[in-house]
Amino acid sequence: MEIFLQQLVNGVVLGSIYALVALGYTLVYGIMGLINFAHGDVVMLGAMVTLAVVHLLSGSGLPGPMVAAIGVLAAIPACMMTGFLIERIAYRPLRSAPRLAPLITAIGVSMLLQNLAMMVWGREYLSFPQLLPAATYPIGGASISFIQIIIIVSSSLMMAGLSYLVKKTRLGNAMRATSQNPEVSALLGVNVNSIISVTFIIGSALAAVAGMMVSAYYGIAHYDMGFILGLKAFTAAVLGGIGNIEGAMVGGLLLGVIESMGAGYLGTLTGGAMGSNYQDVFAFFVLIVVLIFRPSGLLGERIGERP
């Protein structure tokens, strides 16, 4: 029971991060039917920029949490700008091209970002210093650390903020309209190009925070960390129903919990033959199962709707 509770806590933390990243995939897919495979690398960039700022401030004597906050506040605009430029330079010229073209371009952009990051930050694993208090708190036999609480609380706040934005604001109305019918939205006065830009910018801001969280949580950053993370978040988005915002949130949390439970029990279930290092397999197992049995995802209805 303790293991269960502990893995649940760990899974929710991991799932919160997946959800933030999955939202970036789902927002862009919802607006323009494109899978932005470079999104995971924007997450990596968020981690790297945060880390660079943290190193810069290492001798400053500022308290750790403040250093972390300044780091992420620098990473957010850097990622927003990157997301904006990716769309403008790589995707917009291909807006009316066959769908395979932007998909291949997306993979190209992903490789470009990874290679740039490798040139700037090297190929070694970089360690992310411990900036937050190492305190842990007991909950019902398990324990939750300070950073875990921060991750859960701040990602919940961001997701609530995003839901509000999409459902209740003028910008959100335009986003929802554009995702359903860009041509008619334009006729009603929506500047579809700006809405697409804003969508990339919002997704990238969430990615920046997720990148900071994941590297602070695991204490590590690497130029290709965005690849697997991106793939898992994409899985989460598909699990929830790609294009569906609540779906990305639910899918992210669910995938985090599934993975974490798998890691916790796999050794016991297989009599030690498989350990928690098989954790990554779960995400892709889930992806395959979803694609076979419910390709539109848990909350989705959109796949196949676009021409």
Add this chain to the structure above:
Amino acid sequence: MNLLEISDLHVSYDGIKAVRGIDLSLEEGEIVSLIGANGAGKSTTLKAVCGITPVHSGSILFEGEDIRSIPPHMLVKRGISLVPEGRGLFGRSTVEENLKMGAYSRRDKGIADDLEKIYALFPRLLERRSQAAGTLSGGEQQMVSLGRALMARPRLLFLDEPSMGLAPIMVQKIFEIIRTVASTGMTILLVEQNAKIALSMSQRGYVMESGKITLSDASSALLENPQVKAAYLGQ
């Protein structure tokens, strides 16, 4: 000065010439029909004026100003609205959300009042205001599409086949409402395959065939024209 003046308009899709040099004009307050068979180029003409489909050559003057270089999202502010073929609703949004999107370009205080007016015009929609638009019947969807366009307070309204796919009784209902709207002095270009009903409520009409305007006359004259009778009125 004409409200809308199209001269020698050419539009093509990847080399397929859909509109081949048409002239068409609308005076303020007029209701004009544009009739023609499927594939004649009617919708393409409307889309070209609205800036959705690129114009190959020709001029489009709205209030005397060439609007070809104005992006589509800026045209609604100038007073041009389109009720698109097939209605173009936001199917997963509610009826009310659809109607409110019609006023997206407006910043004035009159939006709530106008919404009430739309509900007065279409009491059915008031009952269904919280329902997803995609779940409505064809006639109700057409009402939403029309209501949404009116929410922009247009000066020039394009209607692209409002009768398409509707039961005869619904067609009567929709056209009754179009008459009501027209009586407010709004300028309307009515595109229809149902030539009879379109000509019966417009002052003038154009007949389009294979991308060209082949006839243009008073609607009453077109209704009596033997060619029109044979080709479009089934007589």
